Amino acid sequence: MRTLLRTTAVATTLAIGLCTPAVRAQNNAPKAPAAEKSRTWTVHADQIFTANGAAIEGGFISVVDGKIAAIGPIPSRDRDKEGVLRVAAITPGLIDLSPNIDLSQNSVEQSDEITPHLRVADALDPYSLSFDRALRSGVTTVLCSPPDENVIGGLSVVVKTGGPGSIAKRTVKADAVLRGSFGSQPSRRNSPAFGRSRDFYNRRPTTRMGVEWEWRKAFYDAVVARQDAEQSFPGVEQLHAVLDGKLPLMVQAGPTQDVRTAIFLKEEFAIPNLILDQASEAWKEPDLLVRSGAAVVLPPFTWNGRVGFDRGFHAWNTALLLEESGVVFAFSGRDATDRDERLSVQPGYAMRGGLSFESALRAVTITPARMLGIENRVGSLEVGKDADLVLWSGRPFDFTSDVVGVMLDGDLVVDPRAAQ
């Protein structure tokens, strides 16, 4: 009876294994032989960096149905095992909290500046090539945010960069943070208070002062609406969630003045959880950051150090300074000049500025995962987590190393054997 059951199970597995890849192969250009679409693999590597402790020299990862089933040193009997992928190094799939995912121009809700209830998940294009670019460079999880044209743009979403053509099915965490912006981006292109308006709406604000006023008014109104339900407005629930610490607030704040403004807002309204995105000049206010407990997402490094919409100055040793101050930080690839290697090269640059390898690795894997509360699924290589792996040709982040393979949920999206 037991044998019979097992045989049936094997037959069913075979049937599924045979059917599913056949359908997929029809739709997509076949990237791997059909049998390898089963999302079950064994990968051997000279070094495995789990981002959760020490590196494993001569390690293996066993992937079953898209999850990590086992990880550890290669048992001696398996050293010459056949049918195994072999690479130089493995890291967890990279996580980008401020990625370059294209949004169409139809992603800005111009009817209001404060739209906390809108979801960027409703505006994303799962077929956008920018997802594919990110995935092929090793970024497997991204936090997509509304564009920073509105003061409070709405809710960001954490998605995998590959998978089915449905944002809902790719979502790791919906409504992960509330996204907004300081600085001059939300005040540009808006209609003046006088003269002819470009659009149906006379949008506000048009100055940095106006942006700050919109922020404070939004939270003030939210506080008032707690007492008086008649004062409620669309998005008030999200603002309350931010005030209650249930929803992190992530803001774009590049130059020092915007970093300060954001922290003052946090302190004025006692916002528990603040993430400063593109905070290139955060290094100028380490004490304020430590006092506030805000986390930082750093922009990519540029040739002259100027970066972001407001051209903040991002020094090579920014990450090191934040590390030494005890500020939690992650790297991002937004607006990096290289379209194909945005995030994967940032740890290398930070190491040039003095950061340790382990800290640099954490800043693109487990730290961003913890900032969003998704570390139970992604961010490190542990049994039970998603099989999101980056396969490297040498030591990760070395200038002579490359991403040669990418696995997403057990799908070998980029096959390292093709590079050999």
Next chain:
Amino acid sequence: MRAVERVPAAASTGRALPQPAQGRRFVHLASRTRLGDLDPASAVLPHIPKDESMIGQTFLQAPFLLALLALGTGTPEVAVDAPVTPAAESPAGAPAARELLALRADVVHLGDGRTVENGTVLIEDGRIRAVGASVDVPSGTPTVQLHGHLAPGFVLPHSSLLPIAERFDATRGFLPDAAIVHAFRPESDALSKALAAGVTTVVLAPTEGNVVGGVTGVVKTAGGRVLKRRAHLALSMSNAAVDDRRFPTSFSGLTTELRRLFTAGEGVYGEVKSGTLPVLVAARERHHVARAVDLGAEMGFKGALIGAALAGEQLDILDKSGWTVVFETPGPNINTRIQEAMADYAKSGNPFAFSYVDADGMRMATAQLLRRGVSPDAVLRALTVTGAQVAGVGGRVGQIERGFDADLVLWSGHPLELSSAPVVVYVDGKAVHRASTRPASTRPASTRPASTRPASTRAKADTKHTGANR
């Protein structure tokens, strides 16, 4: 029971109207009169005679139907649909004059993929009574021998037939209470052209410029009849629906508002959620489609995706999803990627239909599919059975089957051949359109060159009338 509805008299037939005072209407009537003055053999016939133009009018005027009503035994639909009984057994007092007509054709396409060679279609009072290779035709029934392929009139579950001003409101994104049948103008030139192309039933739909464009309607292209006054709720999730001159200007705003409206579930949104009102969702690009399918899954609705040209690249989410794709028919210049995606979708076995812009576009889009290896049966089914199902009139039109409306088109060759053309179009059993010229391909190769034949004989040459000329 089938919905046979009257259009308001003002919108139905110009001929039955009192002369209106407005100059616009007057000009319009005058131009129509000129059309009617053309040689009936060569002109597109914009109307059928006024007394037969509307079931609704017939219903009011015909004494036998009134008698039926008085007896309380049923509705006009039941009377037409009922098994055919000899005249003597009809309800007392009803002059049970059944109008019979038999059409014989070389090939009869039933619409569901089956064909009958040398088939006969027996029509009774505008409905199909029987079809097959050997049909019992009552003696004395007028019979017409047709040479060519007889197919169901095409049913296109989305169209751009009405003028843009009637289908688009730039000031507001949401028009849940709009009903597009109010803009139906039966005598419009566009309808006549659709009829001449073999399209007998269309869904009138708003543009994709409004997020909620209103309620669509199903009409016949001849006779001014509205088959369904509230057929679908027309939604748009395409680029045109997010306009920077009114709310919403973003896909986030659009989806959030639709989610709010469907969650509240009032009015038409409640009808959609309860399944009584289907949806047509304009979704062109792949991300529009992905968004529509996700929102539908969240809010509990499925329907037809209008214009989803690349649906064939999205079978991972669309295969057996319950959604139907209605392809745009832009004409010959469809790019290769779209052609291949359309063909992939059609070959996947998932249901699809076509939108109507103009005759050439429709013919070219279908021909492109055949060129890419889609079976003619699948394409013909899309134009007939599936079209009718999506339109919500699946039990009534789109097939040559007992009980269906006798909306038939005689084609000079296979209906999907680009060189074929409609020769005669029947709606409700009446010949409402005859081609003015005979397609070149069907001229007999022998005998004399076509140019030497008198023009007047060309139109009639392929129909040999053995009975009353209808």
